[in-house]
Amino acid sequence: MAKQRVLITGGAGFLGSHLCDRFLKEGFHVIAMDNLITGDLRNIEHLFKNADFEFYHHDVSTFVHIPGELHYILHFASPASPIDYLKIPIQTLKVSSLGTHNLLGLARSKKARILVASTSEVYGDPLVHPQTEEYYGNVNPIGPRGVYDEAKRFQEAITMAYHTYHNLETRIIRIFNTYGPRMRLNDGRVLPAFIGQALRGEDLTVFGDGSQTRSFCYVDDEVDGIFRLLMSDYHLPVNIGNPDEITIGDFAEEIVKLTGTKQKVVYKPLPQDDPKQRQPNITKAKELLGWSPKVSRAEGLKITYEYFKSLPQEVLFQRDHKDFQRYVR
Secondary structure (H helix, E strand, C coil): CCCCEEEEECCCCHHHHHHHHHHHHCCCEEEEEECCCCCCHHHCHHHCCCCCEEEEECCCCCCCCCCCCCCEEEECCCCCCHHHHHHCHHHHHHHHHHHHHHHHHHHHHHCCEEEEEEEHHHHECCCCCCECCCCCCECCCCCCCHHHHHHHHHHHHHHHHHHHHHCCCEEEEEECCEECCCCCCCCCCHHHHHHHHHHHCCCEEEECCCCCEEECEEHHHHHHHHHHHHCCCCCCCEEECCCCEEEHHHHHHHHHHHHCCCCCEEEECCCCCCCCCCCECCHHHHHHHCCCCCCCHHHHHHHHHHHHHCCCHHHHHCCCCCCCHHHCC
16 A cells, blocks of 8 residues: 655754654655755755655745645745844745745645644734634734744635635644754754853853743654644644743753853843743643643753754854755755
């Protein structure tokens, strides 16, 4: 019996590469697609010899063609860190609008089920805490973060339109802060930023007074939630994240303790529209999917720190590491 085939866009990225691993483990034939703007072939090079794995170097914002049958699509192509989407705002908007439109059309033509990766950023700087899926958000569409926040909100809207008007099987996940091996060390997100600073012997930089909160979910838990949602019968958005909330100030102290750094924590002004609170309400995930996170922050951080420590020195000190040339095939 032929294996079911799944397309994973953003397949060379942090989450995308872990999804490739999971679906291969589940017995699927996996097609990864990535234009490598923020993805890295090193994340998936261990899969290149696998007969059930294919890689397409392609930008989904132009068009998407996959020959043969396709049973599932997971759309994870998108810059996801402030450094990226502030540097490439147009591409960020296009991948969640034109790219999503192209993939919804592909799903319709292939009669495939599609899951799109949305984000907790659709809630903006929330006025409701913790955030439930019914909360509409508090987003500044023309602020510096608007290119990402509004792109994801549009992505949800067009996905629901295809579900409503074309009876397409769609799933929408709202991802909260996720971490683990294969994160880019210098992508601007708080966890790799803190660990990178500690490893380089720099002071840890907290933006704001440190009272703003985040909730960190280990990548294995996130991937399990994604898989369960894809295989469920639920088409409305679902939060997948760890509700274990911590202030950024306390989190910086956790990293200091974990890494044994002698550097101090320094405070700088909070960027415009930066969310003051972020904590998922995961009641739906528990009730509909039987999902809740299993990996504690202490356990996940230890694994992640060991991964970052193992990186070459040139990666550690490269602020915007993009060395793909030796992996081009």
